[in-house]
Amino acid sequence: MSNRVAVVGVGQTKYAAKRQDVSMAGLVREAAKRALDDAGMTWSDIDAVVIGKAPDMFEGVMMPELYLADALGAVGKPMLRVHTAGSVGGSTGVMATHLVSSGAHKRVLVVCYEKQSESNATWALSIRLPFTGGSVTGAGGYFAPVIRAYMRRSGAPDDIGIKVSVKDRLNALNNPYAHLKIPDISEEMVRESPMLWDPIRYLETCPSSDGACAVVLTDEDTAKGTPNPPAWVHGTAVRSEPTMGAGRDVVNPHAGRDCAKDVYAQAGVTDPRREIDCAEIYVPFSWYEPMWMENLGFAPEGEGWKMVDDGSTSMKGDLPINPSGGVLSSNPIGASGMCRFAEAALQVRGMAGDHQVDGAKLALGHAYGGGAQFFAMWMVGSEKPNA
Amino acid sequence: MKSFLRDVAIVASATFETPSEPSRNEVEMLLPVIHDALGQVGLSQGEIGFTVSGSSDYLQGYTFAFVGALDAVGAWPPIRESHLEMDGAFALAEAVAYLQEGHVDTALVYAFARPSRGDLDRTLSVQLDPYTVAPLWPDARGLAGLQAQAMRDSGRYGDVPDVTPTYVGDGVTAVILATGDRARELTKTPVWIRGIDHRIEAQMLGLRDLGSSASTKLAGEGAGATNIDEAYLHVLYPHQELLVKDALGLDRQPVNTAAGPMMVGGLERLATAAKSIAGTGKRAVATATSGACMQQNLVAVLEGAAA
Incomplete structure (x- = not known):
């Protein structure tokens, strides 16, 4: 049986369109230092460092673990760099968990980041390959038809997306690190914002952010001595499927369903809606x-929109979704998955501040990437998992 | 790590390497090699528990380049999978940790690159500090020359060979791992991973003693690299062989060195070591290196169970 893993520290930077006050090294160090402070640790307490981010061309630094080793206190230690598209923030957390559960390390620092203002992500995503046509539509252009397919299949009313946008932006007002803060957000404002990729309006998309998010993972013994309550990892899972292929359902991907089933089984969850708090x-x-x-x-299937419509996913509902404001409010791409994992941990630690879900004991962190083909999830709880 | 919850062995591997692949892309190079490795132990992709790869977008020339490589694997139904933007040897280290959890008992590790289409010396310079060093475009071979000179200046190595042109090669390597009894079931000659560790140094050359390899030494200690019969070293320039031998305390053992394609070379060393000692009862050390002047180094200790 593998070893229990605890999340004992979480650190985030302020997310913003341009963090020109810091270098890339300064950005990751800001998040890492906050996670170490939360864990009551210093750089020398850490055994190994794992970093994750989206494509190297987003900042123009190839294999940036080499450049960042010094800034993250990794000199003389093992250091790994994960890259699995938009899901990378999640995958990095999952891979780092294995470094502790395997007994390889006792204290692992995990840092994910993106500093999009250093370069031009749209350029990096628009490199034309020989013998292929480029759509140059961005991620929104790729996913808009998938959303249309969902609307047609489910018969969801047109305003469901608008309701999600308002809910997440209201949640973001309670998160000090959130990038977008729109105090007067309303359904009317979202509805009247420009249509970018029908049916996705400007205010229904994520921003482009600079930022970093870090967590400190430890074994059970180390977690006993940390100042703040830990979050315990109850399960981790990753799944991947090809970009194209007969039988793929991009609206409801096979890989996502398998990944969820895997993480629920590890956490002993049989009724996710009832058992998971947020x-x-x-x-x-x-x-x-x-x-x-x-x-x-x-x-x-076909009824997810009803949870939005009846307010179940709002802070007052039975399953609050994205109390932090989510990717719609802050999107440092390579860190966005790690933000989800870290925020889930903050909830079960009771440390989410003004966006705390009362009494949260079990929370899910989720990330996806590529053409909705890469998935990474973890379940964290306030209580230790069964051995 | 050198104590494992579960023993892990290399049970099969395959490699393809050429100075310059004229026509086939990465996926086309990978497909037959992955199937060769799987076929050696009679496995299909559906029976593999965890798949992980190493590659670089910068060498392939576009973002998310590893995504297409999944077509060589056949990720349907969906698979447990991850990717490191590192040499495949580091992906193998990740797989060894993953296998400890006990949910799965086999793993496929692969690495691929086709750097022949670009200017590798120039490409590698964007690994350096983006604010103060990379804008000067120092080339990889030139930096290796500083390392060779530092070794000469230290007076510790006798004759230090001149730096050769940076090796540019294309290729892929695939390795199959299995745990304990599953490994013994799949092959009569599993090669057990007795230790694996890797360490990184600071990037700034002025902060490092280029006349020795501190990270190789630490990784060698972490992996338990003692009582070694043979060595399979990943070195990009001839002088680096002296640094690795010094750091690992190798003297009389037969040493086999190669650079291999960038991102693939380290994993290839582990695979070649495993092939060489399979069934012999011998203990080998294999290494992988990354970054300017060997900034990051991995050491693996392999033991070929006697047939």
Whole structure:
């Protein structure tokens, strides 16, 4: 049996369109230092460092673990760099968990970041390959038809995406690190914002952010001596499927369903809607909330939108989704998955401040990437998992 | 790590390497090699518990380049999978940790690159500090020359060979791992991973003693690299062989060195070591290196169960 793993520290930077006050090294160090402070540790307490981020071309630094080793106190230690598309923040957390559960290390620092203002992400995503046509539509262009397919299949009312946007932006007002703060957000404001990729409006998309998010993972013994309550990892899972292929359902991906089943089984969860207290899930476009409600088994197929419509996913509902404001409010791409994992941990530690879900004991962190083909999840709880 | 919850062995591997692959892309190079490795132990992708790869977007020339490589694996139904933007040897270290959890008992590790289409010396310079060093475009070979000179200046190595041109090669390597009884079931000659560790140094050359390899030494200690019969070293320039031998305390053992394709070379060393000692009862050390002047180094200790 593998060893128990605890999240004993969480650190985030302020997310913003341009963090020109810090270098890349300064950015990751800011988040890492806050996570170490939370854990009551210093750089020398750490045994290994794992970093994750989206493509190197987003900042123009190849294999940036080499450049960042010094800034993250990794000199003389093992250091790894994970890259699995938009899911990378989640995958990095999962891989780092294995470094502790395997007994390889006792104290692991995990840092994910993106500093999009250093370069041009749209350029990096638009490199034309030989013999292929480029759509140059961005992620919104890729996912808009998928959302249309969901609306048609489920018969969801047109305003569900708008409701998600308002809810997440209201939640963001209670998160000091959130990038977008729109105090007067309303359904009217979202509805009147420009249509970018029908049916996705400007205010239904995520921003482009600079930022970093870090966690400190430890074994059970080390967690006994940390100043703040730990979050215990009850399960981790990753799943991948190809970009294209017969039988793929991009609206309700097989890999996402398998990944959720895996993490629920590890955590002993049989009725996710009832047993999970809140979730931080990867929603870069508003409509992905109802879609993931179904993919994650919180709602029957075709009925995820009803959870949005009746307020179940709001802070006052029975399953608050993205109390932090989610990806719709802060999107440092390579860190966005780690933000979900870290925010889930903050909830069960009772340390989420003004966006705390009362009495949260079990929370899900979720990330996806590529053409909705890479998934990474973890379940964290306030109580130790069964051995 | 050198104490494992579960023993892990290399049970199969395959490699393809060429100075310059003229026509096939990464996926086309990978497909037959992955199937060769799987076929050696009679496995299909559906029976693999965890899949992990190493590659670099910068060498392939576009973002998310590893995504397409999944087509060589056949990720349907969906698979447990991850990717490191590192040499495949580091992906193998990740797989060894993953296998400790006990949910799965086999793993596929692969690495791929086709750097021949670019200017590798120039490409590698974007690994350096983006604010103060990379804008000067120092090339990889030139930096290796500083390392060779530092070794000469230290007076510790006798004759230090000149720096050769940076090796540019294309290729792929695939390795199959299995735990305990599953490994013994799959092959009569499993090669057990007795220790694996890796360490990184600071990037700034002025902060480092280029006349020795501190990270190789630490990784060697972490992996328990003693009583070694043979060595399979990943070195990019001839002088680096002296540094690795010094750091690992190798003297009379036969040493086999190679650079291999960038991102693949380290994993290839582990695979070649495993092939060489399978069934012999011998103990080998294999290394992988990354970064300018060997900034980051991995050491693995392998033991080929006697047939």
